[in-house]
Amino acid sequence: MSQSSAAHPRRLQPGERPDLVADVVVVGCGAAGASAAIAAAEAGASVIVLEAASAGGGTTAMAGGLIYMGCGTPVQTACGFSDTPEDMYEYLIRASGPNADPERVRLYVDGSLRHYDWLLAQGMVFKHEYYPKKNTNTPGDQCLIYTGNEACTGFAEYAAPVPRGHKGQAMGEGGGSMLMEKLIASATARGVRILCDMRARSAILDDEGQVVGVVARSEGRDITVAARRGVVLCAGGFIMNTDMVSRHAPWLQHHTTLNGNPNDDGSGIRIGLGAGGASMNMNEGFVCLPFYPPASFVEAIMVDSRGQRFINEDCYHGRMGEAILKRYPERHFMIVDAGHMGDFNRPPLGGFNVTATGDTVEELEAELGMAPDTLAHTIRVYNRHAREGGDPLFRKHADYVRPLEGPYAACEVTPGSGAFFPVFTLGGLRARATGEVLDEEGNAIAGLFSAGRNSCGLPRSGAGYSSGMSIGDATFFGRLAGQSAAQSPVRTMPASA
Ligand SMILES: Cc1cc2nc3c(=O)[nH]c(=O)nc-3n(C[C@H](O)[C@H](O)[C@H](O)COP(=O)(O)OP(=O)(O)OC[C@H]3O[C@@H](n4cnc5c(N)ncnc54)[C@H](O)[C@@H]3O)c2cc1C
Incomplete structure (x- = not known):
């Protein structure tokens, strides 16, 4: 077996029999990976999720769990707010900054109410209660809160202000872990196999450069996992990889707190680059100075x-x-x-x-x-x-x-003075909104998909970021990437060993 790494994908060996086979192989079991897995299984695919940690959840499970949704969700309506697709679109375009992707924003806005229903179908509960004060999250189990600049200058002139941060019914910062419990339970119920302590190391390419699987490390040995239809990279961002941060986003390192799980090391991005994908927006990050509440x-x-x-x-x-x-x-x-x-x-x-x-x-x-x-x-x-x-x-x-x-x-409140500046990255693989990873020329790489912070998604600007945009993006575009992979043509693959 030839030596592989993220930068040097494995070539399929003649007559090679993989250790595991599925229609769709998802790398990473956070919000994006679990959503991709559920959507692929809903589309009829057999799905394996490879998770480097001993349990799924990722950074999503550490998060407050706010999800950015609008256009008149039942919670918004019950709490007396009216929201329109036009206002949500205008806000998100401005919030996305100079790198805004209008097609992605349009899809996200137009699918927002369906996404709310999809989350309900996964077992989420959203309490019809609004929290009116300025805060970083709802302190109790209230659902709805302003989580961005909607009511502020530079935004309110263009789009009527309305709160769009939705947290599933959990106390305080418990929204992320609750979301992951629901998504993992739903995926498991649909027959998705979630294999933990399995760290994806590189892509496997066939002679035509199509991605046909991944090499993963488990218990000290490399195993090959074949994907008949597609590999979906959902391994999170790169904030915990100080080498990548200093090369791509050095400004994020000035006395900040690198905010993520230890596996936010960019391995999914590097696997995608090794397979021929391009990256974008790598200099951008979310930076927070929680000077309120009160x-x-x-x-x-x-x-x-x-x-x-x-x-x-x-x-x-x-x-x-x-x-x-x-x-x-x-x-x-x-x-x-x-x-x-x-x-x-x-x-x-x-x-x-x-x-x-x-x-x-x-x-x-x-x-x-x-x-x-x-x-x-x-x-x-x-x-x-x-x-x-x-x-x-x-x-x-x-x-x-x-x-x-x-x-x-x-x-x-200078960085380094003791003020708290948690940061995470907003750059990743260049991908279509439907998940296909693109190369430098803008061509899709057959068999390779990505979502969540592994890719450059909806949140593209620290200055415009609103809480809920990352998990909203990861769940929404994770679903699309899972569907796309499940609908990809089957490639000829060897049978499992
Ligand atoms: C404290 C905190 C609070 C936050 N609050 C919010 C919030 O309220 N709303 C919001 O929208 N965003 C929030 N964020 C940001 C948000 O949580 C993340 O950006 C988002 O959850 C990322 O989702 P993901 O699916 O892309 O990645 P993750 O949830 O990190 O999932 C990636 C998974 O991939 C696994 N993995 C990594 N490398 C490999 C590999 N090589 N092989 C196999 N598996 C691998 C990881 O172990 C992990 O389980 C918060 C972040 C933090 C740190």
């Missing part, structure tokens, strides 16, 4: 080391995190006032690093080492407009605008 901190202002504001502070914490990390090593501070002092008893995720205090802005400014009348000028102007009920400079929503009165404190 929502009262949205009334604070964020300034740089010159005492200048740079953003509407009511934006989603991912947009804030991205803006600050992109300006690294510039120092940044959240300026709070007397009205916030009671909130220090319940600091936001990651805690606070109070760097300076002052009875007056001038004292605070001096303690921070800022030039005289820089921060003081910023607060004077902010307060003047706040008294008139607005923020003409950055258009922070009026709900969060009030004059800031002393005494003041500055909490440092």
